[in-house]
Amino acid sequence: MLSIAHGSVLVGITAHPVRVEAHVLRGVPSFELVGHAEGAVRESRVRVKSALAHVGVDLNEYRIVVNLAPADLRKRGSSFDLAIALATLEALGAVPAGSLGEVLFLGELSLDGSLRPIRGVIAHLLGARERGVERVIVPAANEAEAALVDGIEVGIAATLAELVASLRGEGVLAHARRSASQARSAILRDDLADVRGQLVARRALEVTAAGAHNLVFIGPPGAGKTMLARRLPGILPELAPHEALEVMAIHSIAGIGRPHQLGVRPFRAPHHTASEVALVGGGEQARPGEVSLAHDGVLFLDELAEFRRGALEALRQPLEDGFVTIARAQVSATFPARPMIVAATNPCPCGRRGDNTNRCVCRPDKVRDYRARLSGPLLDRIDLHVSLPPVDVMSLQVRASGERSSVVRARVEAARRIQLERQTAGKASRALNAHLAPADVDVVCVLDEPGRKLLASAVQRHGLSARAYGKVLRVARTIADLGGAEKIHAEHVAEAISWRLLDRDVAGTTSHAA
Template sequence: MSWAVVYSRALAGMAAPLVEVEAHLANGLPAFSIVGLPDTEVKESRDRVRAAIIQSGFDFPAKKITVNLAPADLPKESGRFDLPIAIGILAASGQIDSTCLPEYELAGELGLSGQIRPIRGAIAMAEAARQQQRAFILPQDNAFQTALLPQTHVYGASTLAAVAAHLNQQQLLTTVDAQHLQQYTTEAAYPDMADVRGQQTAKLALEIAATGGHSLLLSGPPGTGKSMLAQRLPGILPPLTATELVSVWSLQSLLPHAQQQYQQIRPFRSPHHSTSAAALVGGGSDPRPGEISLAHHGILFLDELPEFDRKVLEVLREPLESGEIHISRAARQATYPAKFQLVAAMNPCPCGYNGHPIKPCRCTPEAISRYRDKISGPLLDRIDLIIDVPSLPASDLIQQADGENSSSIRERVSLARERQYQRQGKINAQLSNRELDTIAHISTAAKHTLASAMEKLSLSARSFHRVLRIARTLADMADNHDVETSHILRAISFRRAL
């Protein structure tokens, strides 16, 4: 047989479109060409494939070899096509059995010795193969990721020779199961809330944010514990569900292999204030996920918020509302999920000591105004909770930390979230305006109180609904069926203007 077809997958954002790798051997001068819109990485696979086939103990055909990656209008990138190209050549030359190839999809980068190296996007490709009811052969270092997916049939392979032996029914590869997760996942734990001294209001705000999924802005002088508090927020959030874990790992698998971190805890991303807009939301000629997508189902912490470029901060406005980001380039488009909790910290002025009880502020009113104006009104309007983190007296600092630990707070947060899921199937921060009117159980007196406060405080319509969501969270924390006036008043107190 001088022709063979091997199935593989490309990557287009979170999707993995099917690619048919066609290998054809013809008489004539020896040559090796790859067609089908390959990029430089794919074109370079010719040398890797030739060396890997020879080093694995097979004969490289001295014929005119043409490899077509179909469909021709889909861009092909990375070295993931090395393995299917090599298998296609071996099948076309009769060195392996091609009858079982329609049952498999393959992906993997080959080393010159025939070793199979890890690739990006393994979870997305395995899920697409499962929907087509095909087994997937992946590099050993990628195969464990797919153990999270239900009803998948994935084999992990370390060499080209092992894949050929499996297809020839000589020595079968082993399938991946959940036991492989412990070998590859890294252990991590977040700091405990019990380490925080004082700051009871800030701790309450963190619990409210964790319960309802609300965004939070901490404002206060330097050294008051703003970053310390933010780093402990993931520790009081409920554990990731199985579905959330698959989504988080799918995004991790799209990163270069050296940057991938597979943990079974919620993500916590803390980019530096010099971060560009493309790094924050994602982008590039071949669009990759940015910080907001890598914080999916976790926390995005922006320390020193006014030090970020204003144009960078403005790109957060749409993802905060929609929970996803659309990236469009001339040749490619991609959509990534971005359901993250925004937590930010800032000083009250450029020197940081405006309102400090001891240290005087050296900033002029104009300097303070310019500093705070770096955060636009529309972005500030999308932040649910805005609180002060004051400096602590020395008497509080010298006392031994005796606060409540994170596990106790997490139990309360989990119970309150369970009430939300039973009532509406989602957390309060994701409630639409219509759902607030129909299923959030907000009393008439509470609505009148909020309407009166809107006129006095000049709240926007968006702020009106955000206060309702916070009040609904406060009611859930107290296990109250209805949102009362007291919940509305307390919710307003957590949205004070800067």
């Protein structure tokens, strides 16, 4: 008898349907699995046989052939166990014919028949909903993630026996339910009010958050670069529901469940020894890298100049396009990758240049070589270059603090509403200023006459590239939005130009500014 169950496989963040066909005949006992299955899928034969034995089904008298269609799509992971087991049971007549229907079955089986959680359950559910699937069965251990996806019925089961009983009409499966703790995001502990002084850097963070720009801090050790970067998520708006699902799907694929942090923007801070694969993704099974795990959040690159040159250069494409495509011989996987990049670096090899102590012994050529580790094309893609002076230790004794993150976040949200209104009105194809297309810039980044003259002078004086020129316009637009100005004026352009520190002479200007 031939039986059919439905499963799915992930390629990147996209779920592809897989038809699981089981054919059972009496004869020499065997269990064949075909359909371009990789190791973990082929091993499912052992798990399925043991799990079926625990529900009273002995396969020793049968020849079983399971086909995973389409055959040209490589099948990975252990999520097919449940569909294979159920298709086999229906072919054996152990569950009513037709009881599997068009339901999508996802789950890994233990040898005792219990269901283990799988990676990427949110991506599976989003793909199923898009294909018009009405019902999905997932392991009970995936309930917290599965409950986040609306518009599709999700049943949960802890064991194969529980699911078989429901198919026989002997019980009803529970539905995935969202817990109260998932209704709101986690409390952010790092507040901008903790930062004493550094008014210029605080302003740069606000501009960065308002327009979703990229930022690099240059300053000596102890200037507060890391402290400031870790407070950026606290002034960002919450993730919209569709953004939260996309972020959760990426993290689920990577095996990093965070259902209790619904709405919280991710913050990732990889070590400077991270490889290209760790940053942009890859590996045999094409897993997302840090740039994708930080999608719609913040990717903090501390000690930027210490990262491998190849790893940093690999970031150039996702910074420009907003996604990463990992190509393999038989398949290509694409992951979203549009985080806000916040980087921190020292002004020189010893880190003391410009700290007013005269302890720096780095020669100008050494400073140039150190800064040359960061390529021009990479720096062009970073909108704001901010110099941090050393912190006055005596100022730390002052109890007075700056604005709280909630106050700054209110201004950021107001600026982002202005940007969204422009997109809604058809003036821009994208909402956030940092992501404006060149055609959008021509429409929404129009300068007044003094602003045009100022920018033209800066281009000649600092030799700004075409990309840097566009970055200045986009940052100036964000500054104007924060001020509630409809047009971009000279003061907005002047502030935007002041953030292009690394476009100037490294050995001279940077030393003075630091």
